[in-house]
Structures are given as C-alpha cells and as structure tokens.
Amino acid sequence: MTSTDTLADVPVDETLLRSLLKEQHPDLADLEVGPVFRGWDNELWRLGEELAVRLPRTPRAPELLAKEYRWLPVLAPRLPLPVPTPVRLGRPSSLFPAAWTVVEWVPGDPADRVPVTRADHAADALAGFLRALHRPAPADAPANPDRGVPLATFASRVEETLRTTDFGEFATDDIREVWEAGLAAPVRQEPALWLHGDLHPANVVVADGTLTGVVDFGELCAGDPATDLSAAWMLLPDGAAARFLESYGTHDTALITRARAWATARAFGLIAIGQAGDQGLPGGKPTWGPAGWATLRRVLADTGT
Structure with a gap:
C-alpha cells in the first residue's frame, strides 16, 4: 500500500471517489460528485447538496x-x-492509503476570494462564534506547538522576517512595535480555552457580504484566545476590529495587545505563502498574499484599539 508520505501523488478522480464510497459508504455512492477544491492539506469534493468528502493530500493531513x-x-x-461537522469516517484501504471523512457542506465563498462588505454584521457574527467556542477545554484537548502558545515560542522566526523582509509602504519599525508590545504583554495564566487556531480568510466563508460559516478545524487546539482574536484584523474590513472586540466582550488590554501581535505574525505567513504562489512554488496560494498585506494595514491603523 502507498505510504501516506506520498499522498499527493495518489491520483484522485470521480471514479476513485465513487469506488471509495461504494466500498465503505454505499448509501452515499450515487450522490452527485464535484466540483473539487484543493486546500492546504486536504482535497474537498462536493457530495450531493449537503455533504462533502475530504481526502488528505499531505503527510500530516490524516492526523x-x-x-x-x-x-x-x-x-x-x-x-x-x-x-x-464530520458525519462519516473512511478507513485506509487498497483504494486509498489514508483515512478520509464525509462532512457537512458549508455553503458560501472563501473570504480570500469574496470580500466581507457588511462590516458590523460580520464583526458581530465572528464575535458570537468565538464567544461560543472559547470555553475551557478538557485536559485531553489537543495541543498545538504554533497556536495558542506564548508569542515567545516563535519570536526568532518573527525577528528573522522583520530583518529580511521589504514591507514596502509599511515601516518595519511600526510593525516591530506591534510585535514587541505583544511579546511584552503578560502571558495568559487562566485555563486554556478551545480555539479554532487558523482563522485566516481562506478558512471562513462569505455570503451576502458577511461571514456565514467557518471551515477547516485542522489546527483546533486549546490555549490563549489571542490567537483567534487576531481574526479581527485578518478577516474583517478596515476599522471593524473595535466593533468586534466590543461585541466579543473584552477590554483586556494584554489580550488585545497579544492578539494584534498574533495578527502581525499570521500576516507574515500569508504574505510568504502568497509570494510562493506568485513564483509558482508548490503550496503557493496567490490569494493569501493580499490578505496578509491587508492584515498589516489594519493592525497598523488600529493603534488605539
């Protein structure tokens, strides 16, 4: 059987997908299939009107x-x-070497492709979602080395980016000030909360100008909610962060300062991945670069948030 290290090389088409369904979930095998969407770790196929199949395409995706x-x-x-929400589990077999899932379909268009235009509505929707999610996590909740952790965990990576990147219209010293303020802010001591962990524009969907769904919970973990609150600057239109924070219900200066630093660090990642796409490198996502630059612009404009 093919190793999961080579999942990206396993050819997947409608014939294979139907064969997998007939083998393991035959009651779903006759539903309409397609189109396919390629994410960072998984390939997503529509299945009928209400479902989708997620097939892992990277070594880490099955986990x-x-x-x-x-x-x-x-x-x-x-x-x-x-x-x-996953509703079925597919097991590794001779047809496909890794586990896969059938999930509920979330309608809408990714926010890196369709803009949010109803700022107040989207700010309230995002705040309500995170208020509901951000509750104390159990002891066996997953940890994540890059999400929900103290900012000092990846300070060296951020410093390298600050030293080596041309930020164009944005002053490096201004970006560094936001980052260093987050580093200096008190580290969260309260119990870890559930986090989405990866709230960038490609992981939320938009309809009628507002947020209508949240997808890709692969980075789900427990930790500091500042990681998720960075979405105020990553997902929402210019100037909407204050409305979001008010709706979320926090005036915790340290938490907000850490969240702005998280947004800065996440923006660096979006920009780098966007540039990889512009250069035709594997894994590049050309729509992510503009989202990263927009995040920096919002963070630097909201110095008084």
Missing part, C-alpha cells in the same frame, strides 16, 4: 482529519455558524 472527527461533533452543537 488533522482524525482530530476533527473526534472533536468537532462535540463542539459544533454550540456554535452559531455552520461548520463542516
């Missing part, structure tokens, strides 16, 4: 799908926005 399958059904009932 992320397993985490979603374990935890998202527990969390989904309390969340006010639709999420891709």
Whole structure:
C-alpha cells in the first residue's frame, strides 16, 4: 500500500471517489460528485447538496482529519455558524492509503476570494462564534506547538522576517512595535480555552457580504484566545476590529495587545505563502498574499484599539 508520505501523488478522480464510497459508504455512492477544491492539506469534493468528502493530500493531513472527527461533533452543537461537522469516517484501504471523512457542506465563498462588505454584521457574527467556542477545554484537548502558545515560542522566526523582509509602504519599525508590545504583554495564566487556531480568510466563508460559516478545524487546539482574536484584523474590513472586540466582550488590554501581535505574525505567513504562489512554488496560494498585506494595514491603523 502507498505510504501516506506520498499522498499527493495518489491520483484522485470521480471514479476513485465513487469506488471509495461504494466500498465503505454505499448509501452515499450515487450522490452527485464535484466540483473539487484543493486546500492546504486536504482535497474537498462536493457530495450531493449537503455533504462533502475530504481526502488528505499531505503527510500530516490524516492526523488533522482524525482530530476533527473526534472533536468537532462535540463542539459544533454550540456554535452559531455552520461548520463542516464530520458525519462519516473512511478507513485506509487498497483504494486509498489514508483515512478520509464525509462532512457537512458549508455553503458560501472563501473570504480570500469574496470580500466581507457588511462590516458590523460580520464583526458581530465572528464575535458570537468565538464567544461560543472559547470555553475551557478538557485536559485531553489537543495541543498545538504554533497556536495558542506564548508569542515567545516563535519570536526568532518573527525577528528573522522583520530583518529580511521589504514591507514596502509599511515601516518595519511600526510593525516591530506591534510585535514587541505583544511579546511584552503578560502571558495568559487562566485555563486554556478551545480555539479554532487558523482563522485566516481562506478558512471562513462569505455570503451576502458577511461571514456565514467557518471551515477547516485542522489546527483546533486549546490555549490563549489571542490567537483567534487576531481574526479581527485578518478577516474583517478596515476599522471593524473595535466593533468586534466590543461585541466579543473584552477590554483586556494584554489580550488585545497579544492578539494584534498574533495578527502581525499570521500576516507574515500569508504574505510568504502568497509570494510562493506568485513564483509558482508548490503550496503557493496567490490569494493569501493580499490578505496578509491587508492584515498589516489594519493592525497598523488600529493603534488605539
């Protein structure tokens, strides 16, 4: 059987997908299939009107799908926005070497492709979603080395980016000030909360100008909610962060300062991935670069938030 290290090389088409369904979930095998969407770790195929199939395409993807399958059904009932709750599990077989899932379809267009235009509505929707999600996590909740952790964990990476990147219209010293303020802010001491962990524009969907769903819970973990609050600057239109924070219900200066620093660090990642796409490098996502630059612009404009 093919190793999961080479999942990206396993050819996947409608014929294979139907064969997998007939083998393991025959009651779904006759539903309409397509189109396909390629994410960072998984390939997503529409399945009928209400479902989708997620097939892992990177070595780490099966573990992320397993985490979603374990935890998202527990969390989904309390969340006010639709999420891709897993409803079936596909096992590794001779047809495909890794586990895969069937999930509920979340309608809408990714926010890196369709802009949010109803700023207040989207700010309230995002705040309501995170208020519902951000509750104390159990002891066996997953940890994540790059999410929900103290900012000092990846300070050297951020410093390298600050030293080596041309930020164009943005002054490096201004960006550094936001980052260093986050580093200097008190580290969270309260119990870890549930986090989405990856709220960038490609992981939320938009309809009628506002946020209508949240997808891709592969980075789901427990930790500091500042990681998720960075979405105020990553997802929402210019100037909407204050409305979001008021709706979320926090005036914790240290938390907000850490969240702005998180947004800065996440923007660096979006920009780098966007540039990889512009250069035709594997894994590049050309739509992510503009989202990263927009995040920096919003963070620097909201110095008084």
